[in-house]
Amino acid sequence: MTDRVLIADDEPNIVVSLSFMLKREGYEVLVAPDGTQALAMIRGERPRLVLLDAAMPGMTGFEVCEAVRADPDLSGIRIMMLTAKGRDTDIARGMGAGADAYVTKPFSTRDLIVRIREMLA
Amino acid sequence: MKPGLRRLLLVAAPGLALVLWALAGAVLFGAALPPDQRAGLGAALAPALHGSGAILFGWWLAGAALAGWLAVRLHARHVRAPARLADAARLLADNADAPLLQADAPGAPAALAEAVNRLAGQRQTLRTDMARLVAEAQQKVAQERDQLGALMAELRQSVVVCNLDGRILLYNDHARGLFHRVSGGQPIAGGAELIGLGRSIHAVIDRALIDHARETVDRHIARGDMAVSAQFVTTTPSGSLLHVVLAPVRPQGGAPDAISGYVLLLDDITRDYAAQSRRDRSLTELTEASRASLANMQAALDMLDYPDLEPAERDGFHAIVRDEVAAMGQRLAAMTADASQEILTRWPLQEMLGDDLLAAAAQHVLAQTGRVAKVENADGELWLRLDSFSLIQALGALAESLSGPQGMPSLTLRLAPAATPGWAHLDLVWPLDPAAPPAGASGCAQAVTRDIAERHGGELWLEQDRPAGLSFLRFLLPTAEAGPEAAALEARPEFYDFDLFAASDSSRSLDDQPLERLAYTVFDTETTGLNPGQGDEIIQIGAVRILNGKLLGGERFDQLVDPGREIPPESIPYHGIRPEMVRGQPRIAEVLPAFHAYASDTVLVGHNVAFDMRFLQMKEAATGLRFDQPVLDTLLLASIAQPHEPSHSLEAIAARLGVEITHRHNAAGDALVTAQVFLRLLPLLGARGIVTLGQARAEAEHSYYARLRY
Numbered sequence: 001m002t003d004r005v006l007i008a009d010d011e012p013n014i015v016v017s018l019s020f021m022l023k024r025e026g027y028e029v030l031v032a033p034d035g036t037q038a039l040a041m042i043r044g045e046r047p048r049l050v051l052l053d054a055a056m057p058g059m060t061g062f063e064v065c066e067a068v069r070a071d072p073d074l075s076g077i078r079i080m081m082l083t084a085k086g087r088d089t090d091i092a093r094g095m096g097a098g099a100d101a102y103v104t105k106p107f108s109t110r111d112l113i114v115r116i117r118e119m120l121a
Numbered sequence: 122m123k124p125g126l127r128r129l130l131l132v133a134a135p136g137l138a139l140v141l142w143a144l145a146g147a148v149l150f151g152a153a154l155p156p157d158q159r160a161g162l163g164a165a166l167a168p169a170l171h172g173s174g175a176i177l178f179g180w181w182l183a184g185a186a187l188a189g190w191l192a193v194r195l196h197a198r199h200v201r202a203p204a205r206l207a208d209a210a211r212l213l214a215d216n217a218d219a220p221l222l223q224a225d226a227p228g229a230p231a232a233l234a235e236a237v238n239r240l241a242g243q244r245q246t247l248r249t250d251m252a253r254l255v256a257e258a259q260q261k262v263a264q265e266r267d268q269l270g271a272l273m274a275e276l277r278q279s280v281v282v283c284n285l286d287g288r289i290l291l292y293n294d295h296a297r298g299l300f301h302r303v304s305g306g307q308p309i310a311g312g313a314e315l316i317g318l319g320r321s322i323h324a325v326i327d328r329a330l331i332d333h334a335r336e337t338v339d340r341h342i343a344r345g346d347m348a349v350s351a352q353f354v355t356t357t358p359s360g361s362l363l364h365v366v367l368a369p370v371r372p373q374g375g376a377p378d379a380i381s382g383y384v385l386l387l388d389d390i391t392r393d394y395a396a397q398s399r400r401d402r403s404l405t406e407l408t409e410a411s412r413a414s415l416a417n418m419q420a421a422l423d424m425l426d427y428p429d430l431e432p433a434e435r436d437g438f439h440a441i442v443r444d445e446v447a448a449m450g451q452r453l454a455a456m457t458a459d460a461s462q463e464i465l466t467r468w469p470l471q472e473m474l475g476d477d478l479l480a481a482a483a484q485h486v487l488a489q490t491g492r493v494a495k496v497e498n499a500d501g502e503l504w505l506r507l508d509s510f511s512l513i514q515a516l517g518a519l520a521e522s523l524s525g526p527q528g529m530p531s532l533t534l535r536l537a538p539a540a541t542p543g544w545a546h547l548d549l550v551w552p553l554d555p556a557a558p559p560a561g562a563s564g565c566a567q568a569v570t571r572d573i574a575e576r577h578g579g580e581l582w583l584e585q586d587r588p589a590g591l592s593f594l595r596f597l598l599p600t601a602e603a604g605p606e607a608a609a610l611e612a613r614p615e616f617y618d619f620d621l622f623a624a625s626d627s628s629r630s631l632d633d634q635p636l637e638r639l640a641y642t643v644f645d646t647e648t649t650g651l652n653p654g655q656g657d658e659i660i661q662i663g664a665v666r667i668l669n670g671k672l673l674g675g676e677r678f679d680q681l682v683d684p685g686r687e688i689p690p691e692s693i694p695y696h697g698i699r700p701e702m703v704r705g706q707p708r709i710a711e712v713l714p715a716f717h718a719y720a721s722d723t724v725l726v727g728h729n730v731a732f733d734m735r736f737l738q739m740k741e742a743a744t745g746l747r748f749d750q751p752v753l754d755t756l757l758l759a760s761i762a763q764p765h766e767p768s769h770s771l772e773a774i775a776a777r778l779g780v781e782i783t784h785r786h787n788a789a790g791d792a793l794v795t796a797q798v799f800l801r802l803l804p805l806l807g808a809r810g811i812v813t814l815g816q817a818r819a820e821a822e823h824s825y826y827a828r829l830r831y
Contacts, residue, residue: 011413013441017420020434024427055409084412105416109423 008038035059054083069098136185314719499537632815658684663789762805
């Protein structure tokens with residue numbers, strides 16, 4: 001069974017590239033344009049990994065992350081924050097909220113796919 | 122006993138004593154004789170007494186007169202003269218200006234009088250010396266206070282000095298302006314309702330914050346630190362941010378922990394803070410947006426590396442890169458357009474009227490080059506934000522560098538608003554000389570001055586106006602919205618009262634306090650008529666404050682009020698307020714809170730004040746503001762101080778007490794006259810034993826006028 005990955009980001013320009021890459025890598029890709037829909041999809045579709053942008057309309061990525069970690073039903077889901085917020089305090093907040101990894105934009109897609117493979121291994 | 126009777130007794134007593142003595146001798150002699158001899162002696166003496174008794178009586182009379190005269194002389198000399206001397210000496214002891222002692226007899230009393238007089242003379246000399254020393258010291262202190270007051274007035278920082286109870290004993294005009302601005306800028310009373318001598322600073326700054334800062338200061342002092350000030354930032358009800366530095370006032374050479382008060386240095390950092398926040402925010406936004414764009418481009422470029430892309434997919438990723446490049450460009454453009462000024466202007470600039478800048482610059486150019494520069498200003502109302510010193514120095518240096526082989530060209534300094542809003546042009550103009558292009562005018566002089574232009578966030582360039590035959594160096598300078606708070610204050614306001622250092626919130630009730638030590642709000646109102654119950658309204662409130670027996674001319678309350686109804690034409694002669702004067706003025710619901718704050722913690726004083734109080738009390742229900750402080754009426758006080766005068770109208774009292782009336786029937790003018798009258802009534806009341814507020818109120822209640830009316 002292929003692993004399901006949710007990309008939650010309000011910027012289509014990154015979503016296009018990421019979903020293209022992940023599909024080529026053989027993952028099933030879901031897309032959510034804001035935090036609220038992302039949380040709904042996480043509950044409904046149970047992806048194994050969420051690539052979560054921190055700054056989204058509706059719920060922010062941090063809030064989505066906190067909500068997922070607060071729900072025991074969703075305990076197996078891995079979360080990778082992918083965000084332009086690069087200050088130390090932002091990283092601390094993301095890790096504190098329960099993210100498994102925090103990647104600051106811009107990033108190399110090659111490194112990213114390596115990390116995704118490791119997380120889903 | 123009456124003096125006459127006593128004198129008679131004094132004269133008669135020796136005669137009486139003589140006759141008693143003789144009689145007692147005769148009785149004793151008779152009693153010692155055997156009875157038959159006594160009878161014989163009696164029989165022998167009786168005819169002789171009968172015949173020559175007159176001689177014996179005359180002898181006795183002469184003796185009695187002589188003894189009486191002697192007794193009077195002795196009494197005068199040894200009893201009455203010393204008693205008189207003692208009285209005079211006592212008088213002299215109580216009152217140094219009493220006449221010196223004069224002994225009316227030579228000898229011992231005269232010597233005594235002289236000794237007392239010498240003592241009195243020495244005392245007089247001592248007293249004069251003391252008075253001179255005290256006067257000198259007072260003059261010196263007054264001078265120092267005046268210097269301090271002048272210094273405070275000129276300081277650009279807001280300064281407030283408080284005693285330990287938080288009562289303000291000194292502030293400067295900047296502090297008043299600051300509190301006026303941060304109080305929400307209501308144009309009522311110019312901030313005098315918030316800041317004033319004797320008022321509590323806690324009305325504007327939370328007591329807990331000040332207490333906390335004072336604890337910090339105490340800790341610094343206890344540790345023996347050199348710097349003992351504390352700082353904090355507080356918000357005001359209007360949302361302004363104040364940065365406050367608190368430093369203790371410590372007596373020189375006294376115990377280090379003996380603090381008598383504290384100095385507050387206040388800064389309104391709202392604008393700076395907002396600007397800094399905006400700068401930070403736009404920087405963060407720019408960084409984050411750029412990171413996101415870069416990520417999008419990087420990801421798209423990474424995808425383009427896949428060799429087997431469909432043409433449509435390839436075009437899609439290309440489009441993403443182009444899209445992001447455009448978005449980044451737009452963001453940068455927007456950012457430079459709107460924030461460049463804020464990012465660049467960190468040099469402290471001050472606000473200055475364009476005319477003042479031109480005058481100062483022309484003077485400096487004259488000193489530097491010996492050439493009188495013409496001055497042109499297109500807009501006399503133009504205010505600039507600048508570093509005037511370095512700008513004027515730069516203009517002087519530039520003008521000097523224009524000197525060519527033909528000497529100094531004619532110069533003009535020209536100021537005009539620029540086409541870009543918020544900017545102005547300052548030009549240094551000289552005639553265009555086609556033969557000698559002004560290469561020397563730029564070069565090194567410009568390199569220095571360019572810095573100065575950039576310090577203003579502006580620019581500097583050389584421009585030529587060929588049709589007009591002029592060259593000019595043009596500074597682009599930022600304009601200011603208006604000048605700093607114009608200090609439109611009359612005379613020299615009282616911004617300090619150091620007597621408050623000694624004052625302390627007493628546990629005694631107000632009624633026990635001496636009238637001289639209290640804070641008063643002396644006020645007057647003008648109204649549309651006499652019956653608040655039938656819809657008459659206040660149209661003006663005027664008030665002044667009295668503190669420690671001094672009239673605070675700088676803390677006036679003077680406010681017209683829109684009554685929300687017509688002003689009867691027949692009332693206008695009484696107050697001089699025409700309907701158009703109250704149009705656009707605040708309503709009583711806005712004015713009364715300000716006046717309530719202004720009058721808080723003071724005793725209200727007015728002339729025939731019951732009338733004004735009725736109008737204030739009518740509004741209590743609507744505004745929820747109660748004026749429940751003690752009230753004194755100068756009409757009643759005057760009737761107590763001068764009970765035999767026929768009239769106690771304000772004019773009559775003022776005339777009697779030598780108070781000049783300037784603006785009668787103007788609330789502020791009447792309040793001022795009432796205050797002066799009140800101050801002159803205080804010593805008259807004191808002479809009648811009315812010293813405390815309680816006594817004054819009790820007497821007023823019992824006064825003739827009060828009984829007449831109530």
